[in-house]
Amino acid sequence: MNRKTAIRSVSLTAPAKVNLCLSVLGPRSDGFHELLTLMAKIDLCDLVTLERTEAKGETSCICVGEDGLDGKENLAWRAVELWRQATGDDSGFRITIKKRIPAMAGLGGGSSDAVATLKALNFWNLAPLPIEELNEIATQLGSDCPGFLVDGACVASGRGEEVRPLSKEANDRLDGKRLILFKPPIGFSTAAVYSGLNQKEDGYSSRESAYQRIEAWEKGEADPEELMTNDLEGVVLSKYIFVRPLFDILFRHFGVRSMLSGSGSCCFAFVPDNCPVHEVFGFVKDAWGHGAFVAHQQIRS
Numbered sequence: 001m002n003r004k005t006a007i008r009s010v011s012l013t014a015p016a017k018v019n020l021c022l023s024v025l026g027p028r029s030d031g032f033h034e035l036l037t038l039m040a041k042i043d044l045c046d047l048v049t050l051e052r053t054e055a056k057g058e059t060s061c062i063c064v065g066e067d068g069l070d071g072k073e074n075l076a077w078r079a080v081e082l083w084r085q086a087t088g089d090d091s092g093f094r095i096t097i098k099k100r101i102p103a104m105a106g107l108g109g110g111s112s113d114a115v116a117t118l119k120a121l122n123f124w125n126l127a128p129l130p131i132e133e134l135n136e137i138a139t140q141l142g143s144d145c146p147g148f149l150v151d152g153a154c155v156a157s158g159r160g161e162e163v164r165p166l167s168k169e170a171n172d173r174l175d176g177k178r179l180i181l182f183k184p185p186i187g188f189s190t191a192a193v194y195s196g197l198n199q200k201e202d203g204y205s206s207r208e209s210a211y212q213r214i215e216a217w218e219k220g221e222a223d224p225e226e227l228m229t230n231d232l233e234g235v236v237l238s239k240y241i242f243v244r245p246l247f248d249i250l251f252r253h254f255g256v257r258s259m260l261s262g263s264g265s266c267c268f269a270f271v272p273d274n275c276p277v278h279e280v281f282g283f284v285k286d287a288w289g290h291g292a293f294v295a296h297q298q299i300r301s
Contacts (some may be wrong), residue, residue, distance in 0.1 A: 008052055012122055013045040014097075014116035015300060016107040017147065017189045018179065018261040018268050020224065023210035024197060024231040032143065032159035033194060036210045037145075038166075038217075038227060039108075040153040040174055042297045044181070047098040048076065048113050050120040050287020057084075058092030075141055080174035083121045086129065093121075104295050106262030111144035118149075135161070142152035144262075152301040155214060170218045177224065177270040177301035180256070182227035182284045184243075188236060188264040196235035205231055223255060225270060233260045243267070246287045254280055265294070 017039045025034040053060075054275045061077045063069035071077065078093045095117060101109030115138055129137075132148065138145035143160030148267060152171045156163045165171075197203045213229070216222045237244045243260075250256040250269070254276070258269040271277060281294040 004073045007124070009049055010120040011047060011049040012116040012120055014048050014100045014101075014109070014112035014295075015148075016039040016044040016059055016109060016112065017041050017144070018181075019230065020153075020174075021210075021213060021227045021280060022230045022232060023213075024194075024203070024263065025207050025210060026204045026223045027198065028159065030159070032198065034058040034158065035143075035160055036155070036157050036205075036207075036214065037160070038153060038155055038214055039147045040299045041148075041182075042179060042299055044107070044295055045106075046101050046109060046113055046116075046119065047097045048116040049098075050117060050126070051094040051096070053092035055092040057090045059095075059269050060093075061095040062099070063097045063099055063170065066103055069097070069099070069103065069110070075110045075145075076117040079114040079137070079141060080121065082140055083118065086133060086268075087125060087138060091124075102183055102187075102266065105183050105191075105266035105293075106188070106260065106264045107181075107266050108144045108148065108262070111142050112148045114138075115145050115148035129296075135163075138290050140265070146198045148157035166218065171301045173220070174224065179263075179268050179297045179299065180271055180277060180280055181266055181268050181293070181295040181297055182246075182258075182281070182288075183266040183293040184240075184288045185293075186265060188218040188240070193232050193235050193239075193263040194263055196239060197232060198269075201233065202234065203234070228257065230260050230262075232263050236260055236264050240265075242288070246284065249283060249287070253283065255278060271296070 020038045023036045030168045059080050061074045139161040146163045147156050147163045150165045153166045154163050217227050247258045258267050
């Protein structure tokens with residue numbers, strides 16, 4: 001069977017991520033920042049469907065649930081364009097994305113959708129691109145994207161494009177860990193958050209301490225909660241002053257230690273044993289209104 005002509009559509013899940021730790025080591029000469037992060041995927045997913053069309057070179061992108069993410073501005077559209085440049089394949093494609101991951105949340109939804117599109121394209125190709133070439137395309141798409149080519153949790157460095165998977169033992173320690181996610185009904189600008197970090201004195205982590213923290217955790221010498229640090233959080237907490245009071249309330253009432261994921265605006269916490277999650281969400285809704293996003297999720301290996 002020639003799958004390129006026999007199969008009309010492919011659907012893949014596109015998982016969200018949380019940054020269990022995010023160390024910013026300083027600015028780079030290319031305008032990005034040097035990072036070290038441990039990125040874990042969670043159960044929360046979008047659904048990306050790629051359909052072949054009859055019109056050569058056609059691309060369309062429909063984002064169900066987020067009309068503002070339709071069309072050429074979506075990274076999934078860009079993924080198709082870069083794919084065509086790499087393979088010379090001018091087949092027409094229609095992308096449909098059913099959104100569950102909130103936008104501008106620090107959960108990597110757009111990056112994950114783009115990588116799911118790449119994976120679907122690679123499935124169709126009679127000569128699939130090797131992972132090295134897929135990684136090159138993913139790097140062009142965005143700093144978060146290469147991490148979504150790796151199953152399970154991974155450590156990303158550089159500007160995010162240098163990715164290595166965790167060992168099976170380290171992944172197993174994370175697999176199934178329960179998280180609560182909560183997000184105010186607004187998003188935060190990644191560019192603005194990094195700009196704020198540039199203006200802070202001592203805003204960057206030392207390379208040595210950042211690598212030592214992850215190394216200690218991988219060796220089993222530290223709990224996941226001891227990983228939880230985000231150099232961008234201070235900027236967010238000083239700019240969006242409604243975030244810290246909720247963090248304090250959840251810690252006092254439930255022993256929940258909350259943290260920002262990526263550049264936000266979604267926050268997360270490991271769920272302590274016997275924690276009444278529905279009560280936690282009630283406090284979030286009382287503080288941030290019923291437009292706040294809340295979810296009870298697990299880390300997936």
